[in-house]
Amino acid sequence: MLRQGLYVVRGLYRDGLKLIRLAGQQSFNRAHLPASYCHQPIGVRALTMSSWPFSSKPRDYSLPNESWSPEMQKLYDHYNALCEVEEEGEKKRGAWWRLPSYNRTLKYATGGRCLSKLLQAKARLFTRNIEEPGAGFEYVVFLNKPEKSCVCVFQAGHLLEGPPGHVHGGAIATMIDSVTGTLATYLSGPVMTANLNMNYRSPIPLGSVVLVHCALEKVEGRKTFISCRVTSSDRAKLHTDATGLFLTINVGHLFGA
Numbered sequence: 001m002l003r004q005g006l007y008v009v010r011g012l013y014r015d016g017l018k019l020i021r022l023a024g025q026q027s028f029n030r031a032h033l034p035a036s037y038c039h040q041p042i043g044v045r046a047l048t049m050s051s052w053p054f055s056s057k058p059r060d061y062s063l064p065n066e067s068w069s070p071e072m073q074k075l076y077d078h079y080n081a082l083c084e085v086e087e088e089g090e091k092k093r094g095a096w097w098r099l100p101s102y103n104r105t106l107k108y109a110t111g112g113r114c115l116s117k118l119l120q121a122k123a124r125l126f127t128r129n130i131e132e133p134g135a136g137f138e139y140v141v142f143l144n145k146p147e148k149s150c151v152c153v154f155q156a157g158h159l160l161e162g163p164p165g166h167v168h169g170g171a172i173a174t175m176i177d178s179v180t181g182t183l184a185t186y187l188s189g190p191v192m193t194a195n196l197n198m199n200y201r202s203p204i205p206l207g208s209v210v211l212v213h214c215a216l217e218k219v220e221g222r223k224t225f226i227s228c229r230v231t232s233s234d235r236a237k238l239h240t241d242a243t244g245l246f247l248t249i250n251v252g253h254l255f256g257a
């Protein structure tokens with residue numbers, strides 16, 4: 001028992017060192033990643049479960065729960081169906097990927113458990129820190145790899161109220177930052193938001209379901225430019241449009257380097 005525990009601690013320590021070494025590089029390079037990471041997009045890779053050393057798995061917040069409205073479920077089913085295509089009677093991976101989502105950014109990456117203890121043991125990802133299903137940000141992101149775009153299906157809960165009965169502008173900005181940031185991370189590796197420009201065109205009723213569409217505009221050196229449109233679920237109404245600039249960072253930047 002004690003020996004098993006020591007093996008786990010030693011493994012985590014080794015993985016932690018690997019991650020810290022990776023953190024010193026300008027950007028993640030496939031050649032330096034464990035083989036199990038290499039078939040997944042960066043956003044997914046950071047959260048891979050393949051080397052999860054414990055028996056209990058963390059909750060994936062992007063899966064349907066009882067708070068989802070029929071509209072939210074319908075849109076989830078629509079995009080989820082695009083993740084798998086049938087060719088000559090065989091099921092194959094489609095152009096779309098559903099991205100899993102956890103409530104901590106570091107803990108569930110290889111070695112991240114060590115790092116999250118070193119940094120902020122109580123830290124929780126802002127958009128996933130409300131445990132009550134449906135009260136805050138209910139969302140799922142689907143990535144379209146060939147088109148370098150993504151769609152987020154977002155249902156805003158009662159804790160996100162701003163103007164009476166409508167979603168707070170800061171909550172909308174949070175979702176835009178998260179989804180554009182997710183796409184930029186997938187395309188360019190570790191990034192931070194340098195600039196977000198937002199035009200609020202029409203209010204979003206609380207409890208409604210909207211789509212957050214994001215697409216790559218261009219990459220210039222360390223700069224990744226993403227455009228974003230938040231629309232009603234039938235795409236007929238534009239709620240917000242935005243642009244985001246993301247700068248590739250050396251992960252050491254997060255550690256004060």
Ligand SMILES: CCCCCCCC(=O)SCCNC(=O)CCNC(=O)[C@H](O)C(C)(C)COP(=O)(O)OP(=O)(O)OC[C@H]1O[C@@H](n2cnc3c(N)ncnc32)[C@H](O)[C@@H]1OP(=O)(O)O
Nearest residue numbers: 177178179181182185191192193194195223245247249253
């Ligand atoms: C999975 C969940 C995803 C969630 C995604 C959420 C992402 C986030 O919210 S990140 C948190 C919010 N963002 C931050 O806190 C970032 C704070 N800012 C910083 O750390 C730094 O300013 C940082 C990293 C953005 C840029 O710093 P640095 O790497 O030193 O870049 P710097 O040398 O100043 O500038 C590089 C280039 O970018 C340009 N640039 C930098 N900032 C800006 C800006 N705000 N607007 C326009 N251009 C800019 C510079 O002009 C320069 O251009 P050029 O090379 O053509 O001369």
